[in-house]
Amino acid sequence: MDLAHTQEIFEQLYSGFSGYDVARQEKERLGLQEAATTYGEVVPPAFLEVVREATPKEGEVFFDLGSGTGKATFLAALAFPFGRVVGIELLPGLGDTARKVLSRYDAEVRPRLSPEHQNQRIEFIDGDFLQQDFSVADVVFAHGTCYGHELIEQLTHKLKELKPGARVIMAGHTLSSPELAFVKMKVMKTDWGSALAAVYQRR
Numbered sequence: 001m002d003l004a005h006t007q008e009i010f011e012q013l014y015s016g017f018s019g020y021d022v023a024r025q026e027k028e029r030l031g032l033q034e035a036a037t038t039y040g041e042v043v044p045p046a047f048l049e050v051v052r053e054a055t056p057k058e059g060e061v062f063f064d065l066g067s068g069t070g071k072a073t074f075l076a077a078l079a080f081p082f083g084r085v086v087g088i089e090l091l092p093g094l095g096d097t098a099r100k101v102l103s104r105y106d107a108e109v110r111p112r113l114s115p116e117h118q119n120q121r122i123e124f125i126d127g128d129f130l131q132q133d134f135s136v137a138d139v140v141f142a143h144g145t146c147y148g149h150e151l152i153e154q155l156t157h158k159l160k161e162l163k164p165g166a167r168v169i170m171a172g173h174t175l176s177s178p179e180l181a182f183v184k185m186k187v188m189k190t191d192w193g194s195a196l197a198a199v200y201q202r203r
């Protein structure tokens, strides 16, 4: 789908939802202060340009690690021919918001799309991405500027589960692993500023 159409649908989907408000309320409710749960969102053109560097192919599976209200997950679904997109988020209130957006998507958007897009699976899982099975993913995205050193080390180790040829887009950190071949680095504009996004391929 082209950028203008993707953006129009995206704005319609998210009108009335504020991820920042939900994240603040959830952190208060759960008493969380960890930097890793600092909220921030992708913006369409910059995010889509970075995903394009990971060359998504028809039917592939996209994971967003720390998906918030699902903005990156929906953009990936709308703009690329993924067969399945999965958002994984630690704060349940953000996952609930993503599922409300999914209900809106299913009612108002999905029926108007091409058959290929109508058949996409879109899922939001509550929980720690370190506990998920990465072996099914083809393109993994993490907007993890606030992820600490320990979490990045655990994530780097976890990425060994990916199948050869899978791509990783890491925004906010670089990853160092013999299993990951560096592909490209891009500046990615976000709603809070900009982050360096590095693309890797699992060897």
Ligand SMILES: C[S@@+](CC[C@H](N)C(=O)[O-])C[C@H]1O[C@@H](n2cnc3c(N)ncnc32)[C@H](O)[C@@H]1O
Pocket (backbone or CB within 6 Å): 036, 037, 038, 039, 040, 041, 042, 064, 065, 066, 067, 068, 069, 070, 071, 072, 088, 089, 090, 091, 094, 127, 128, 129, 130, 143, 144, 145
């Ligand atoms: C900067 S936000 C990115 C939101 C969304 N991906 C986007 O780019 O629009 C990072 C998210 O990661 C979540 N997060 C942090 N650690 C996590 C973990 N171990 N498992 C799942 N989600 C996590 C935070 O709660 C936060 O919502």
